[in-house]
Amino acid sequence: MDFDAFKATLVDIREELMGRLGRTHHHLYEREERVSAKFSEQSQELESQELIFNLEEEAKAELKLVEEALVRITDRTFGVCQKCGEQVQTQRLNAVPYTRYCIDC
Numbered sequence: 864m865d866f867d868a869f870k871a872t873l874v875d876i877r878e879e880l881m882g883r884l885g886r887t888h889h890h891l892y893e894r895e896e897r898v899s900a901k902f903s904e905q906s907q908e909l910e911s912q913e914l915i916f917n918l919e920e921e922a923k924a925e926l927k928l929v930e931e932a933l934v935r936i937t938d939r940t941f942g943v944c945q946k947c948g949e950q951v952q953t954q955r956l957n958a959v960p961y962t963r964y965c966i967d968c
């Protein structure tokens with residue numbers, strides 16, 4: 864198990880997610896309020912807020928998994944399925960390095 868390579872990948876993913884969260888957070892909470900004159904604009908605005916909110920929630924959940932995977936690298940339990948305790952398949956780890964479970968679980 865090449866812990867260092869996975870660690871580097873996970874750190875990259877973490878950077879990417881944090882960048883994304885910075886942007887969505889800014890968009891959701893830090894920009895100036897815009898009052899749309901027309902109702903259609905308002906509802907469009909709400910729709911995009913909701914979309915961005917969902918993106919932010921997704922990024923937060925993913926970030927949590929990445930952080931957990933990094934902890935598992937530190938304590939050398941990375942790559943072990945959190946459910947059955949078997950080694951997670953390499954192709955699965957390559958596809959989703961922060962996965963908690965093996966393909967079977």
Ligand SMILES: [Zn+2]
Nearest residue numbers: 944947965968
């Ligand atoms: Zn499993």
